Amino acid sequence: MAAVSSLRFPAPHSGLSRFDDGLDRAQRSPLIRRMRSGIFWGLCGLALLAIIVPLLDMVWTLISQAAPLLNLNLFTHGSAIDPAHLSAPIGVEDGILGSLLLGLGVLIVAGIIGVLAGLYIVEFAPPRPRAVMRFCSEVLSGVPSIVIGLVGYTVLVNGPLQWHYSLLAAVISLSVITIPYIIKNTEVAFDQAPRSLREGALALGISRFTTIRKVLLPTALPGIVGGLILAQAIAMGETAPLLFTANWTDANPVLKLTNNPEPYLTGVTYNTLILPYAQAHELAAAAALVTVGIILVLLLLGRAATARSKRMTERMDL
Amino acid sequence: MDVRDLRVLYRESELLHGVSYSFRPNAVSAIVGPTGCGKTTLLRSINRLHDSTPGMRVTGSVTIGGEEVYGRGVGVRGLRRKVGMLFQRANPFPQSIADNVSLAPRAHGMVSRHQVAALVEQHLTLVGLWDAVKDRLDRSPFHLSGGQQQLLCLARTLALSPEVLLLDEPTSALDPDTTEHIEGLVKQLSERVTVLIVTHNLAQANRIADDVLFLMAGSVVEFAPAQTFFQNPADERSRAYITGRIG
Secondary structure, eight states, rough: HHHHTTTTOOOOTTTOOOOOOOOHHHHHHHHHHHHHHHHHHHHHHHHHHHHHHHHHHHHHHHHHHGGGGOOOOOHSSSSSSOGGTSOOOOOOHHHHHHHHHHHHHHHHHHHOOOOHHHHHHIIOOOOOHHHHHHHHHHHHHHOHHHHHHHHHIIIIIIISSOOOOHHHHHHHHHHHHHHHHHHHHHHHHHSOOOHHHHHHHTTTOHHHHIIIIIIHHHHHHHHHHHHHHHHHHHHHOHHHHHHHTTTTOOOOOOOOOSSSSOHHHHHHHHTTTSSSHHHHHHHHHHHHHHHHHHHHHHHHHHHHHHHHHHHHHTTOOO | OOEEEEEETTTEEEEEEEEEEEEOOOOEEEEEEETTSHHHHHHHHHHGGGGTTEEEEEEEEETTTTEEEEEEOOHHHHHHHHEEEEOOSSSOOSSSSSHHHHHHHHHOSSSSSGHHHHHHHHHHHTTTHHHHHHGGGGGGGGGSOOHHHHHHHHHHHHHHHHSSSEEEETTTTOHHHHHHHHHHHHHHHHSSSSEEESSSSSHHHHHHOOOEEEETTEEEEEEEEHHHHHHOOOHHHHHHHTTOOOO
């Protein structure tokens, strides 16, 4: 930078080229330049390692700890441990089914509410309600999940509604946590659609609804799906609010909305890790590994779901 | 098509100061003038595109075929079906090439499902794009060149069979060959459509316009047949603009 501010042109007949203004030579100064470059790329590499190493370490730790249980029994047996028969096959079938059920519930409840609210905020709301809704959504996203669990407990589980520990109470608590993320993603996704697209649709007399569905949605879809996937990942990973609303069980879930404790994967990890058996600790690691695996699958599904709209928008100037 | 005492205000400032003129039907009228003189503002008041911009107000009257555009009970969507518009930069929708052409006619309920293919072929042929895209109708339009994208947008507009065509510097970003092609099309279309074209390019106005409207700072300086305007303008400012002394 210093070289730029002290621009000096060589005097005529100084033996230098007319085009040599000193800048090139300053940049060529080899040692400092190479050191700067080295430091920069070194930091980039460190940052990359800081992301990759913990992930690989975590996955490897889980795999090695869960190793004895990594067979098909994992998916076909429940997580109930009988101290009298510790060698009996155990698995996380109940946790997988329970977590998928919770995920489905969140997809329906939070997905519908979040996407519609985001769409309303970005496309329809007058400025004042828009600001209020945005603010509320931001505040909500900052509330710790255990507080939401506690509110769920006092209102849904054991309050006026008396649903007791149940699927519905758990789904609603998880939805409250995830809705702000879905709203934000939906908003950003529609907001980044170029103005020229809206004008083009407007000038053709296409209705607002058709414009949103056919013209804006293809560009917004990847963002919306990204928000839904994020919500799913949160629903798979949250534990604190579920302790208050789903409680936990090592039985397979039944299709009962209220008055029935609900199993979930992180609950398996949480509840078996404290048991004094090696098998239980292996099971805790296996449940965590399956949780990570499901999140990975969700991410891949999200990519597949947006492939078509990506194909239609690639090379578009956004 | 008549425009009477058209004023456009954005918040406190007036962008057009009472513009009045009559456009000949089935002719090409070019709107020319220096940057910021209100050409595009004028064009966009004709299909009421200012409606959705907060702070924009339009007063005065625009009539097309005797019907008041800003009248009470006028359906804006129906108006825009009859008044098509092409923008400076091609803006194809993120849909397949065929859907780009058929989306608006289907949205207006103008075609049934089995007529769609014929409609698409007809209008892509009309703009001279059919041979280039007939094998990739279901593909994204963003793989086409800029000129082809603009032609696709023209086909999309024509698929609604508009009575008036508003062109906002449609060729300013295109190569000379495509520009010539589009100019030819516009000339040919003007046999059945009233065309208004905003252009910075006086040579282009000279090539295709029947009439020229010259705007400066939001007011009409001169409105004359193209030949008169370019060869013997009535106003000194027109002469200065044509010869490049102001611009």
